[in-house]
Amino acid sequence: MTITTALPRAHGAGREESASDVGRLVVSCPDGPGIVAKVSTFLHRRGANIIQSDQYSTGPVGGRFFLRVEFHLPCLTSQLAELTGDFATEVGSAIGGTFRFRDAGAVTRVAVFVSRYDHCLLDLLWRTRRGELPVEVVQVVSNHSDLAADVAAFGVPFERVPVTRETKRSAEHRQLELLRGRVDLVVLARYMQILSAEFLDTIGVPVINIHHSFLPAFAGAGPYERAKERGVKLIGATAHYATEDLDEGPIIEQDVVRVSHRATSAELSRRGADIERTVLARAVKWHCEERVLVDGRTTIVF
Amino acid sequence: MTITTALPRAHGAGREESASDVGRLVVSCPDGPGIVAKVSTFLHRRGANIIQSDQYSTGPVGGRFFLRVEFHLPCLTSQLAELTGDFATEVGSAIGGTFRFRDAGAVTRVAVFVSRYDHCLLDLLWRTRRGELPVEVVQVVSNHSDLAADVAAFGVPFERVPVTRETKRSAEHRQLELLRGRVDLVVLARYMQILSAEFLDTIGVPVINIHHSFLPAFAGAGPYERAKERGVKLIGATAHYATEDLDEGPIIEQDVVRVSHRATSAELSRRGADIERTVLARAVKWHCEERVLVDGRTTIVF
């Protein structure tokens, strides 16, 4: 069984000492009899009291089993390493798959990529400042400089990395240099460049993307104009994990808003921006709370 | 200016005499100054009192103007022909485009095409019986016989017209023979055959279709299975006018329902059925109330 390393706590040593006593265990393994009995017996013997537990199986025979447990355990932080090791020996070897233990108070270190549209970026920064998201935005990266001052106002580092067809490889090299080892999550907050498969491989952390969505879909340029032409009555947004096939990764969250023929394509775009920022914020929050488990091309959202 | 003939009243001569005094005027013409002044002055002079009026312009310069007026006029039915003639002379010739006057109490004669799924068909029949839809279902046509008894229970004629790749042309010929001159609207209530361009041309009345919709769209077979694979969080339905390019006609109405990873593809399909019948019923109602005006590939829904 693979052990996923726990997140470092982001806010320095001072916070370590006042660590919460709430932890999370996330398991993904082949389904089979007795998994819950083994896991819950392990936690019970350790003195962990389950606060919330969600599980899902894609099918008892040949399916995959997903479990997310939130538990209370005094002095959790100092026991994480030992818990992880013992679980691997006592449970993991029997059930296979992957698992991770994590301090529920851990802060996810996030890099936000953005181009010129500010709505998703500012909403994330603002929610972070209010304490709505368990994240620290450690870096904003943009291929334009338009939003530098907005980001500075939040005290967050901003780096412009211009990208052209010719410089794409070196730009990604610069981005990786900037972020390597510093982030647990990359959020594409209306970043209008396609990241290469090499980038996605090398960065080694999940990447969440947001894009507009319609019924039906309009691929390519000018989607709001084309939605307008077709008389679309609902416009929406989809947050998903980025994969090589752009816009084809596992979906985390979606929502829509109703529009009428009176809305201009500019108004559709404004309404779309509202949905995009709401959907992206939910996706980031749920991801950081480890509620989103990926199963191939689909997701389990607990 | 083209004059669209008014609908016959569907319920026989007896009803003629107790005709309502409420009429509708629908106008679609090139936008330009003074249209509303001309139309409203015409109606005012005739003694018609406007109850509701909606208008929309795609742009004052070079755009198209759409108007739907509901008005009260004593003894409307006996004046419809004269109103139509006078409007053509006094207003229509000046503003161009098309218009039609209609008795708001007129009943739209509908043929429903269906295959094996019963939910949309039964919902339409049931709403018609309760008086929710201003329609008379004069014929149900199916390529299967499964739903014959259900339709008979509503006292509506049911005709099976089997369709295979080889017999499609003769099947459509039979359908046209059955319906010609008897219907004002065809509703495809989960009819799993594609109608030919010739059929659409020859039938000469609008055809409304319903189909499932997702964010993103999944074209082709097994859409609910594929939506499930991708982790879709919203499933929806779209009602639209059928055109030669299947599923590409002007959209009338759309709606969605939220689903989670726990829903099986069978459950997605059941939830989809609920949305489909609701969306189709709205689209049929609005069409029959003449609230839906087509502008190229888009719609104005008043």
Add this chain to the structure above:
Amino acid sequence: MTITTALPRAHGAGREESASDVGRLVVSCPDGPGIVAKVSTFLHRRGANIIQSDQYSTGPVGGRFFLRVEFHLPCLTSQLAELTGDFATEVGSAIGGTFRFRDAGAVTRVAVFVSRYDHCLLDLLWRTRRGELPVEVVQVVSNHSDLAADVAAFGVPFERVPVTRETKRSAEHRQLELLRGRVDLVVLARYMQILSAEFLDTIGVPVINIHHSFLPAFAGAGPYERAKERGVKLIGATAHYATEDLDEGPIIEQDVVRVSHRATSAELSRRGADIERTVLARAVKWHCEERVLVDGRTTIVF
């Protein structure tokens, strides 16, 4: 620990023999350490393989714990009594609270109470016939005779029990006589009479009610007229368990639909009817699938 008796299988002995091998265990008890470990170890030892499991705690200290497990176990039906007895001894006595085992293929026997509005009743009958709801409607009771023929068409017994202020007690007596021992659930599908506390006590099975809901609420007569007067933009419906305090019981499901100032109060009422039947159908389905656990005045819906 209290043992809730399992539902009889509704469709006769023939069905008993071809029983499914899927069962459900629902537990509600004081939260405390080790519950999941005990339950899952019990099931594991019996050879039951967990298909789906949901749990929720209102708080690890002093809170209440809710668990719903769906499991696969060959020859389940013949083992239910033994499972129940053994669970009571081995687990129930330790954790307290209540539990029940049930065959997931069991059909819930339902009585529907209705007055004159047909939309909720017909929707339930229709969904039952299509196999969407795991129920058998064994009796329709109405204080009016309007819907007798509609019900007869579904082959379901219909009984008129008129109710006036004076005859209410004897009417309820007649209703109880009719239903006692024959039903597992009563559904008030727009039944415009208030059931007495005595009735609710004596009938001894859950009662689900549906009523319109608005933001804000409009108590009393003519709610759609009053919603219209106030310019309400959303109308909704709430399905809840009936308690003595009418419309104050634990909420099972709610939904809304958007309306505009153009909708007359008659149209609001029609839109409301669509929401009511959808929300009621969901509530009945979830109840029968034992997804709804009551916790005082609130619900857990798995």
Add this chain to the structure above:
Amino acid sequence: MTITTALPRAHGAGREESASDVGRLVVSCPDGPGIVAKVSTFLHRRGANIIQSDQYSTGPVGGRFFLRVEFHLPCLTSQLAELTGDFATEVGSAIGGTFRFRDAGAVTRVAVFVSRYDHCLLDLLWRTRRGELPVEVVQVVSNHSDLAADVAAFGVPFERVPVTRETKRSAEHRQLELLRGRVDLVVLARYMQILSAEFLDTIGVPVINIHHSFLPAFAGAGPYERAKERGVKLIGATAHYATEDLDEGPIIEQDVVRVSHRATSAELSRRGADIERTVLARAVKWHCEERVLVDGRTTIVF
């Protein structure tokens, strides 16, 4: 007929000269024959070309008629006074009621009242800065100082006016002194004080309020806790015009979001905050675009 004075243009004389050529006429009068004919003939003769027009009647006999026209007219700004005078003479005297002409490019001067919750205030400031709202926020007033720095960052004047039971009258006096003649609209963006009837009378401009809404409603303190207790599945927000009867004024806009039993009351409150800011922003936008016409206790929203 009463003439409502047109809004001054807010951005100084420089802007006057580059005035747009788009105007709006809003009429509210007793319904009767020929109103649209008179109004449209008046506009047509003046060379105004109608871009968009919405009308609504509460009933042709004894009802009230509402009209909103957006029109194009070269050199509109310099003609507004004359248009207003001529309309009063030529049309207004015949139809009665009230009307106003306004430059569609005019900016609405807004005062925002707030207590400690920042979400509605910051969303309004942020949308204003992006150009999404046709407003200028000229003053923020708060009974607390918590949000002073946030407001300063947007370059908007902030004034703390503490309010206690004893000082309420003098506090309102100070508020009126601060705002009189400087604002066209007051927005209560989670202002936790009740404004007196005298304040509402004296300020003389519309006041928009936002508050949480549930199905059913929970009046009084701790609404999210009480919604949680009851198992509410939808939480919402209502934007309405403030009247003496708090929370009872005409409703402008409402929306809801779905929640489950897993959401804590803190999470309900966060989800509520998202809905509140979205609903308030829509209400303010529509009000400033003069899409909201008040009819007694209800609204027409075009």
